[in-house]
Amino acid sequence: MRVLIIGATGAIGSLVADTLESRDHEVIRASRHSEVTVDLGDPDSVRSLFEQVGSVDAVVVAFGPTPYKQVTELDRDDFTAAFNSKALGQLGVAIEALKHVNDGGSITLTSGVTARTPIATCAAAAFVNGGLESFVITAAAEAPRSIRVNAVSPDVLERSPQFYSSFTGHRPVSDEEVGRAYVLAVEGIVNGQIIKVGDQY
Numbered sequence: 001m002r003v004l005i006i007g008a009t010g011a012i013g014s015l016v017a018d019t020l021e022s023r024d025h026e027v028i029r030a031s032r033h034s035e036v037t038v039d040l041g042d043p044d045s046v047r048s049l050f051e052q053v054g055s056v057d058a059v060v061v062a063f064g065p066t067p068y069k070q071v072t073e074l075d076r077d078d079f080t081a082a083f084n085s086k087a088l089g090q091l092g093v094a095i096e097a098l099k100h101v102n103d104g105g106s107i108t109l110t111s112g113v114t115a116r117t118p119i120a121t122c123a124a125a126a127f128v129n130g131g132l133e134s135f136v137i138t139a140a141a142e143a144p145r146s147i148r149v150n151a152v153s154p155d156v157l158e159r160s161p162q163f164y165s166s167f168t169g170h171r172p173v174s175d176e177e178v179g180r181a182y183v184l185a186v187e188g189i190v191n192g193q194i195i196k197v198g199d200q201y
Contacts, residue, residue, distance in 0.1 A: 001025045001026070001057040001058055001186065001187075002025070002026045002028070002055075002056045002057050002058075003020050003025050003026065003027050003028065003056060003057060003058040003059070003060065003186060004028045004030060004049075004053055004056045004058070004059045004060070005017045005020070005027055005028065005029050005030065005060045005062070006030045006031065006038060006040070006049075006059065006060065006061045006062070006063060006093055007030075007031055007061060007062040007063030007064075007110075008027075008029035008030055008031050008034055008062075009029070009031040009032075009033050009034055010031070010062055010063060011157060011159055011160055012062040012110060012154070012157070012178065013029075013031065013060075013062035013063065015159070015175050015178055015179055016060055016062055016178075016179065016182045017029050018179075019175075019179035019182060019183065020060075020182070020183070020186065023183065023187075025186075028053055028056070030049060030053075031063070036049070036052065036053065037049075040061075040063060040064075040085075040089030040090070040092065040093065041084065041085070041089060043092055043096075046092050046093055046096050047096060050096055050097070050099070050100045053100075054100075055100055055101070055102050056100065056101060056102065056105065057101070057102050057105045057106075058101070058105050058106045058107070058108070058186045059093065059094075059097040059101060059105075059106070059107045059108070060108045060110075060182060060185075060186065061089075061090045061093050061094070061107075061108070061109050061110060062110045063086070063089060063090070063110070064085050064086025064087070064089055064090060064110070064128070065085055065086070066081075066082040066085065066086055066122075066124045066125040066128060067081060067082055067124050068121040068122065068124075068125070068166070069121055069123075069124070070120070070121055071123040074123060074124055078124055079124055079127060081124075082124040082125065082127060082128045083127070083128055083131075086125075086128045086129075086132070087128040087131050087132055090109045090110070090132060091132075091135060093107075094107050094109060094135075094139060094149065098143060098144065098147060101147050103145040103146060103147070104145070104146045104147070104148075105147050105148070106147065106148040106149070106150070106185060106186055107143075107147065107148070107149045107150075108149075108150050108151065108152060108182060108185040108186060109132055109135075109136060109149075109150070109151040109152075110132075110151065110152055110153075110154075111129040111130075111132045111133050111151045111152070111153040111194065112125060112129045112153055112154060112155075113153060113154065113155040113156070113167075113170070113196075113198070113199065114126040114129050115129035115130045115132075115133050115153060115194075116153070116196070116199075117199070119166055119167060120166055121166060122166070129153070132151055133151055133153065133194050136149055136150060136151045136192060136193075136194065137192050139192075140191045140192030140193075141192060148185075148189070148190065148191040148192075149191065149192065150185045150190055150191065150192065150193045150194070150195060151193075151194050151195065152178070152181045152182055152185055152195045152197060153194050153195065153196050153197065154173055154177075154178050154181070154196075154197035154198065155167070155170055155171065155172070155173050155197060155198035155199055156170050156172050156173070157172060157173060157175075157178065158172040158173060158174050158175065159175060160172075170198075170199075171198055171199075172198075173197050173198035177197050177198060178197050181195045181197045
């Protein structure tokens with residue numbers, strides 16, 4: 001398959017790209033800092049990316065920083081920033097990808113454990129992750145040409161120990177577990193699913 005990975009220089013994106021390359025897929029790595037560049041905050045940049053890359057069999061988006069603050073410290077600007085960077089950025093890719101992904105292909109977004117369990121300082125992340133997951137359910141039902149739409153929702157990553165202190169009692173998930181979830185989304189037949197990777201305990 002020909003797979004476009006957006007956010008390919010990040011922790012999850014690079015892992016997904018490496019995993020799919022190891023399975024003999026043709027992987028196109030895109031990010032702000034890779035050879036193939038894209039700015040998810042700029043719709044023209046997203047359109048230009050797909051024009052440059054051409055048709056693909058799958059698109060994976062693994063991007064979207066959000067503010068980490070106690071809920072009492074969050075303001076409207078924080079929620080707007082979270083929505084614009086993670087939610088609107090990924091949704092913009094998904095809508096554009098529906099025009100370019102081959103028949104029977106797939107689009108995979110990335111949410112996170114904060115959509116389903118409370119984590120300190122993660123109210124803004126919970127807001128956008130929950131929205132992304134709700135979008136996937138309806139987008140999958142309406143997607144044309146048998147295109148599948150899913151989200152992968154991982155717990156804290158083993159490769160990101162700097163976040164362990166915020167995820168008290170959670171079991172960090174391994175690269176293998178995370179990679180397997182994206183393989184399921186790209187190679188499998190699941191549709192409209194939130195593929196959960198790990199959970200607390």
